[in-house]
Amino acid sequence: MVDKTFIVEKTCPICEKTMRVVKTRSRIMVTKRDDDACTHYEDFNPYYYTVWVCEHCGFAADENTFTTKIPDRHLNLLRSVLLTRNIKIPFVAKRTVENASTAFRLALKYLEIIHGKASKKAKYAHQLAWIYRIAGDKEQETEFLQKAAEYYEEALAKEHFPIDALTDNAVVYLVAAIYRRLGDNQKATLYLSKIIGDQGVRTREPRVYDKARDLWGDMRAGRKN
Numbered sequence: 001m002v003d004k005t006f007i008v009e010k011t012c013p014i015c016e017k018t019m020r021v022v023k024t025r026s027r028i029m030v031t032k033r034d035d036d037a038c039t040h041y042e043d044f045n046p047y048y049y050t051v052w053v054c055e056h057c058g059f060a061a062d063e064n065t066f067t068t069k070i071p072d073r074h075l076n077l078l079r080s081v082l083l084t085r086n087i088k089i090p091f092v093a094k095r096t097v098e099n100a101s102t103a104f105r106l107a108l109k110y111l112e113i114i115h116g117k118a119s120k121k122a123k124y125a126h127q128l129a130w131i132y133r134i135a136g137d138k139e140q141e142t143e144f145l146q147k148a149a150e151y152y153e154e155a156l157a158k159e160h161f162p163i164d165a166l167t168d169n170a171v172v173y174l175v176a177a178i179y180r181r182l183g184d185n186q187k188a189t190l191y192l193s194k195i196i197g198d199q200g201v202r203t204r205e206p207r208v209y210d211k212a213r214d215l216w217g218d219m220r221a222g223r224k225n
């Protein structure tokens with residue numbers, strides 16, 4: 001069997017040492033997609049590896065953060081925290097739920113330090129919730145879904161969209177899907193109606209519109225996700 005991961009070396013933007021990261025091969029089989037975009041794969045969970053951790057200084061973030069220039073004021077803040085402490089997070093080639101959870105929690109903590117964007121915090125919290133979902137830990141999944149919904153709401157209020165490939169309507173849909181999973185049908189309905197009640201979305205973003213309509217139908221029929 002071919003390995004689903006491989007190891008590459010990168011330079012840490014904080015301590016500038018050479019660190020190892022685990023990358024996932026692109027050819028892994030998708031088995032299902034949940035209504036909040038969580039993708040399940042055959043015998044493997046690539047979300048475990050989306051946050052990179054520097055084995056020397058403990059900096060943790062997604063690949064994009066590691067490979068894009070970090071503004072000097074953020075570098076100064078992060079270096080003042082990380083390089084004055086001896087945070088040792090050993091390199092792990094095959095992460096467990098705990099390893100992945102540590103990586104995501106650190107990434108969220110560093111975003112707090114630099115007052116990072118809510119949309120990015122939402123992405124980390126949402127992916128960590130998916131890791132717990134796939135691992136069957138309902139309690140932690142709920143905790144991080146709640147955080148993800150709140151960060152997405154903050155992003156909708158404060159940020160300019162689209163962010164990466166995500167439009168504001170796509171985020172409104174995600175928030176609805178998350179609140180439905182959390183059992184808050186009132187909030188889910190509120191967000192879904194913003195999409196379904198807007199003919200412009202139907203024309204411009206038919207995929208988002210259709211997903212919202214499907215979720216609405218499931219809710220009305222009392223179907224569980």
Ligand SMILES: [Zn+2]
Nearest residue numbers: 012015054057
């Ligand atoms: Zn480092």
